[in-house]
Amino acid sequence: MKVGVLALQGDVPEHWRALRGVVPEGDRILVRGPADLARTDALFLPGGESTTIARLIEDAGLWHPLALRLADGLPVLATCAGLILLAREIAPSASGRDPPTFGTVDITVRRNDYGAQRESFEGSVRVDRLPGGPFPGVFIRSPRILRVGHGASPLAWLGDQVVGVRAGPVWGLAFHPELSGDPRLHRQFLATVGRRR
Ligand code: GLN
Numbered sequence: 001m002k003v004g005v006l007a008l009q010g011d012v013p014e015h016w017r018a019l020r021g022v023v024p025e026g027d028r029i030l031v032r033g034p035a036d037l038a039r040t041d042a043l044f045l046p047g048g049e050s051t052t053i054a055r056l057i058e059d060a061g062l063w064h065p066l067a068l069r070l071a072d073g074l075p076v077l078a079t080c081a082g083l084i085l086l087a088r089e090i091a092p093s094a095s096g097r098d099p100p101t102f103g104t105v106d107i108t109v110r111r112n113d114y115g116a117q118r119e120s121f122e123g124s125v126r127v128d129r130l131p132g133g134p135f136p137g138v139f140i141r142s143p144r145i146l147r148v149g150h151g152a153s154p155l156a157w158l159g160d161q162v163v164g165v166r167a168g169p170v171w172g173l174a175f176h177p178e179l180s181g182d183p184r185l186h187r188q189f190l191a192t193v194g195r196r197r
Contacts, residue, residue: 011046136180137158
């Protein structure tokens with residue numbers, strides 16, 4: 001199984017590092033264009049700036065191929081900006097122009113709703129069926145999940161707030177598992193992909 005990390009902008013090196021020890025080097029792909037995507041069996045969408053990533057996806061000629069792969073059931077773990085790009089709906093906020101989205105995951109998000117960069121925090125996140133107890137969730141200008149529709153189900157909680165969802169083969173997280181030095185979510189996601197295959 002080849003595991004890709006969308007490598008256009010954002011915390012790409014951090015996802016790459018988090019996959020060390022989870023996926024052999026030769027099975028990891030930095031996805032920068034359609035040929036890379038075509039070889040990818042499971043994809044990580046990093047955090048970063050969703051408007052920038054959306055523009056770079058378009059510039060790389062990846063928008064249409066990625067939309068097709070998503071419709072075809074490509075397993076994706078999307079974090080933060082990545083989650084925004086998969087959301088069905090973005091609620092109005094003061095964040096300026098919102099990016100276009102793929103609409104894959106039936107949720108509504110509001111960007112930057114946990115506060116500005118200087119209000120970044122780490123919180124104890126409960127993840128459904130994750131062995132080893134609570135997960136250290138790093139929140140950096142994270143989107144808030146305002147609505148979880150019928151097509152998605154909650155996967156992770158910060159207190160009583162849903163901060164992660166699952167929609168078939170897609171996991172979306174408002175926080176950054178690639179930044180906490182804890183590979184359990186990367187590993188768990190890929191284990192579910194392996195079972196589906
Ligand atoms: N605030 C960013 C956005 O709206 C996401 C932040 C992140 O990925 N850490 O695109």
